[in-house]
Amino acid sequence: xxxxxxxxxxxxxxxxxxxxxxxxxxxxxxxxxxxxxxxxxxxxxxxxxxxxxxxxxxxxxxxxxxxxxxxxxxxxxxxxxxxxxxxxxxxxxxxxxxxxxxxxxxxxxxxxxxxxxxxxxxxxxxxxxxxxxxxxxxxxxxxxxxxxxxxxxxxxxxxxxxxxxxxxxxxxxxxxxxxxxxxxxxxxxxxxxxxxxxxxxxxxxxxxxxxxxxxxxxxxxxxxxxxxxxxxxxxxxxxxxxxxxxxxxxxxxxxxxxxxxxxxxxxxxxxxxxxxxxxxxxxxxxxxxxxxxxxxxxxxxxxxxxxxxxxxxxxxxxxxxxxxxxxxxxxxxxxxxxxxxxxxxxxxxxxxxxxxxxxxxxxxxxxxxxxxxxxxxxxxxxxxxxxxxxxxxxxxxxxxxxxxxxxxxxxxxxxxxxxxxxxxxxxxxxxxxxxxxxxxxxxxxxxxxxxxxxxxxxxxxxxxxxxxxxxxxxxxxxxx
Amino acid sequence: xxxxxxxxxxxxxxxxxxxxxxxxxxxxxxxxxxxxxxxxxxxxxxxxxxxxxxxxxxxxxxxxxxxxxxxxxxxxxxxxxxxxxxxxxxxxxxxxxxxxxxxxxxxxxxxxxxxxxxxxxxxxxxxxxxxxxxxxxxxxxxxxxxxxxxxxxxxxxxxxxxxxxxxxxxxxxxxxxxxxxxxxxxxxxxxxxxxxxxxxxxxxxxxxxxxxxxxxxxxxxxxxxxxxxxxxxxxxxxxxxxxxxxxxxxxxxxxxxxxxxxxxxxxxxxxxxxxxxxxxxxxxxxxxxxxxxxxxxxxxxxxxxxxxxxxxxxxxxxxxxxxxxxxxxxxxxxxxxxxxxxxxxxxxxxxxxxxxxxxxxxxx
Numbered sequence: 001x002x003x004x005x006x007x008x009x010x011x012x013x014x015x016x017x018x019x020x021x022x023x024x025x026x027x028x029x030x031x032x033x034x035x036x037x038x039x040x041x042x043x044x045x046x047x048x049x050x051x052x053x054x055x056x057x058x059x060x061x062x063x064x065x066x067x068x069x070x071x072x073x074x075x076x077x078x079x080x081x082x083x084x085x086x087x088x089x090x091x092x093x094x095x096x097x098x099x100x101x102x103x104x105x106x107x108x109x110x111x112x113x114x115x116x117x118x119x120x121x122x123x124x125x126x127x128x129x130x131x132x133x134x135x136x137x138x139x140x141x142x143x144x145x146x147x148x149x150x151x152x153x154x155x156x157x158x159x160x161x162x163x164x165x166x167x168x169x170x171x172x173x174x175x176x177x178x179x180x181x182x183x184x185x186x187x188x189x190x191x192x193x194x195x196x197x198x199x200x201x202x203x204x205x206x207x208x209x210x211x212x213x214x215x216x217x218x219x220x221x222x223x224x225x226x227x228x229x230x231x232x233x234x235x236x237x238x239x240x241x242x243x244x245x246x247x248x249x250x251x252x253x254x255x256x257x258x259x260x261x262x263x264x265x266x267x268x269x270x271x272x273x274x275x276x277x278x279x280x281x282x283x284x285x286x287x288x289x290x291x292x293x294x295x296x297x298x299x300x301x302x303x304x305x306x307x308x309x310x311x312x313x314x315x316x317x318x319x320x321x322x323x324x325x326x327x328x329x330x331x332x333x334x335x336x337x338x339x340x341x342x343x344x345x346x347x348x349x350x351x352x353x354x355x356x357x358x359x360x361x362x363x364x365x366x367x368x369x370x371x372x373x374x375x376x377x378x379x380x381x382x383x384x385x386x387x388x389x390x391x392x393x394x395x396x397x398x399x400x401x402x403x404x405x406x407x408x409x410x411x412x413x414x415x416x417x418x419x420x421x422x423x424x425x426x427x428x429x430x431x432x433x434x435x436x437x438x439x440x441x442x443x444x445x446x447x448x449x450x451x452x453x454x455x456x457x458x459x460x461x462x463x464x465x466x467x468x469x470x471x472x473x474x475x476x477x478x479x480x
Numbered sequence: 481x482x483x484x485x486x487x488x489x490x491x492x493x494x495x496x497x498x499x500x501x502x503x504x505x506x507x508x509x510x511x512x513x514x515x516x517x518x519x520x521x522x523x524x525x526x527x528x529x530x531x532x533x534x535x536x537x538x539x540x541x542x543x544x545x546x547x548x549x550x551x552x553x554x555x556x557x558x559x560x561x562x563x564x565x566x567x568x569x570x571x572x573x574x575x576x577x578x579x580x581x582x583x584x585x586x587x588x589x590x591x592x593x594x595x596x597x598x599x600x601x602x603x604x605x606x607x608x609x610x611x612x613x614x615x616x617x618x619x620x621x622x623x624x625x626x627x628x629x630x631x632x633x634x635x636x637x638x639x640x641x642x643x644x645x646x647x648x649x650x651x652x653x654x655x656x657x658x659x660x661x662x663x664x665x666x667x668x669x670x671x672x673x674x675x676x677x678x679x680x681x682x683x684x685x686x687x688x689x690x691x692x693x694x695x696x697x698x699x700x701x702x703x704x705x706x707x708x709x710x711x712x713x714x715x716x717x718x719x720x721x722x723x724x725x726x727x728x729x730x731x732x733x734x735x736x737x738x739x740x741x742x743x744x745x746x747x748x749x750x751x752x753x754x755x756x757x758x759x760x761x762x763x764x765x766x767x768x769x770x771x772x773x774x775x776x777x778x779x780x781x782x783x784x785x786x787x788x789x790x791x792x793x794x795x796x797x798x799x800x801x802x803x804x805x806x807x808x809x810x811x812x813x814x815x816x817x818x819x820x821x822x823x824x825x826x827x828x829x830x831x832x833x834x835x836x837x838x839x840x841x842x843x844x
Contacts, residue, residue, distance in 0.1 A: 332788060332810055335777035336824040339790070340808065343546035347553055350524045363778045 006184040008207040036220035043224035049203040050174040067112035069193040093328030106159040114445040121446035138466030145171025150225035154232035161187040184209040256291035256408030263414030264303035278438030280317035288381040295379040296386035311370035311387040315358035318366035337380040338364040404430040411437040508539035518557035544792040544804035550579035555801040558584040567624035592797035596767040600747035610641040613673030668697030675704040703736040731760040743797035744770040765817035769796040
């Protein structure tokens with residue numbers, strides 16, 4: 001029996017009580033009993049460690065250290081990676097092979113070159129994070145990240161928490177992460193890797209699991225942080241928003257919907273199969289739990305296969321994928337949500353021949369609902385997709401308007417000359433990211449996450465004006 | 481009614497009255513054939529499930545109609561406009577979106593209600609004084625619960641039985657004085673009403689600091705329960721309050737579970753088991769013409785005892801619509817019957833994707 005910590009705190013802190021929870025057979029997870037006092041003690045300490053150490057590192061140093069930790073994760077034999085690959089499937093229920101593949105793909109997006117790109121994407125000069133740097137328009141500027149960030153991590157698409165922590169490190173902030181009970185482990189393992197590279201760096205991080213909604217704890221964490229970032233449902237965001245004073249930076253990544261649009265050009269005899277195959281992967285990876293996964297697709301008529309045939313082929317592909325990489329085991333709530341929507345559709349289909357359902361017979365593994373009309377709709381997730389019919393895509397894009405507050409990514413497969421007109425319209429509708437079908441789940445480093453900046457949203461600038469610079473010259477005792 | 485409908489209804493009625501030669505399975509299969517023939521939307525539904533009278537030989541092979549079907553489809557073997565009664569689900573005010581169960585005759589429904597009521601609610605007495613806290617049939621002709629309550633008083637209530645729910649709502653003050661009278665006379669009384677009706681009443685009694693020492697044999701009947709995950713806790717709290725305020729112990733409290741989409745009810749075995757053996761069994765069970773299955777929510781296959789799943793009922797008294805229905809309630813089977821955990825709540829995405837249930841919530 002191997003015992004693993006499901007938390008990370010600076011060495012100097014003693015967690016009062018530790019309880020254990022058995023998962024699988026070979027491992028036990030250790031959870032701390034978190035109190036408001038402990039949160040205050042821990043945040044005070046990581047903030048002090050930041051002042052004493054992290055704040056003095058250059059951004060270049062930090063990038064190198066993160067890169068070294070990432071390099072470890074890119075080695076298949078790295079013990080922590082092996083642990084993550086063994087444990088994440090047990091904790092989250094995702095297929096082990098899928099976790100293994102997605103995790104390594106994800107880690108690769110944090111290599112040094114990507115981190116540098118990420119910094120360059122947002123700052124004219126990343127060195128502004130280290131010192132005052134001249135600006136092209138005159139004067140000098142320096143960027144300050146928050147002294148400390150409180151991260152409220154969401155559910156269990158493994159990895160997103162790491163991205164958030166890396167941002168915090170690049171900003172030289174002390175980081176307190178609240179993990180979700182659905183996936184408490186990966187941020188801890190990653191911090192452990194950072195500790196292997198540089199123990200002092202890891203002393204500026206704390207990862208604590210507790211059940212969301214324990215307002216006293218969240219208040220303590222919010223009060224000790226300069227910035228708060230929340231990932232999660234509207235309810236989670238609302239709950240935290242209530243306790244964050246206006247004076248603090250508050251960034252939220254709420255739940256989102258992604259869609260796909262497939263033109264007749266992508267359904268020609270020579271490419272329709274590839275399109276369907278790739279799209280089935282977009283749906284299956286992480287069972288649509290990631291907001292980058294599509295919930296509905298608009299398919300254009302007039303090519304080798306009709307939208308209805310697309311739906312049927314997609315069903316066959318999903319069945320194949322489910323054989324290869326089965327979906328996670330769901331809660332009664334989740335399966336019933338699928339069953340209810342399936343029933344709803346079956347009953348509608350009795351009256352209305354414009355609706356058809358193609359679904360796994362034995363269980364709720366996968367479901368395709370075909371609507372012989374244009375539209376978009378939300379899904380109960382877990383490999384459940386709506387396919388809508390379109391005569392001409394451009395005419396029907398407005399159908400996504402009811403979802404405008406939630407639009408995130410759009411998988412697009414059309415001929416090149418249609419890209420700009422469609423992109424213009426999607427942009428207006430609030431779509432944040434257009435990407436190729438088959439890659440919907442892998443956003444690129446430096447993307448405008450939910451349509452916004454990443455690092456820039458957290459920082460403040462201090463400017464030294466050109467006039468001041470010049471005027472001060474006059475006070476040089478040695479001036480002519 | 482068509483001739484074959486009259487024959488079908490009579491067959492069911494004889495089964496209910498215990499005079500039938502046929503067993504449950506035989507009658508269920510016959511009824512399925514009848515419904516397949518006369519209930520066209522149900523027939524289409526069965527065909528999509530690849531189930532026909534040719535393939536169905538056992539009652540548990542009959543495809544259960546999801547209760548949404550009672551909203552979406554017209555599920556009736558006899559013409560709905562000729563129905564003697566139509567019961568509708570509550571919840572929304574728009575009749576278009578209400579679930580409807582048509583009853584060409586109420587003889588079967590009444591027959592299915594009466595005998596089990598006697599067995600589970602009044603095993604020890606023939607009649608007793610009944611105080612009803614929820615609307616009776618004259619106030620709400622489309623509510624199966626209202627018919628149930630009115631029937632209870634008609635067939636099992638002594639002459640002092642009363643209805644306390646009027647157009648003005650529940651007359652709590654009158655309830656209090658009526659209870660005080662029973663207390664003084666030392667006469668046992670049964671309170672009957674929807675679970676939430678008690679919540680208001682108890683609040684009122686607590687506020688006025690009223691307590692009653694109801695006579696032995698008094699009992700409390702509630703139905704409906706609470707929604708949501710705290711259901712069990714809230715029910716426990718409620719029964720605790722019953723003991724405190726009415727002096728009625730848990731083993732004399734009975735919860736009935738009924739649905740508009742069904743024509744029979746299931747009951748806690750509290751009163752019956754206490755009366756028969758002195759041991760109290762809480763688990764629910766129903767009459768011989770109703771079978772309840774617990775199905776895996778993923779595969780819709782039966783689960784072993786103790787494992788939770790979605791509840792399906794096979795109710796022969798539901799002869800005019802669908803004898804098999806699939807509910808949205810979660811429960812588990814036990815040695816003595818089954819336990820209802822409550823309606824499934826909408827599911828939340830575990831990751832950053834928004835699930836349709838949440839989307840609907842945020843648009844409400």
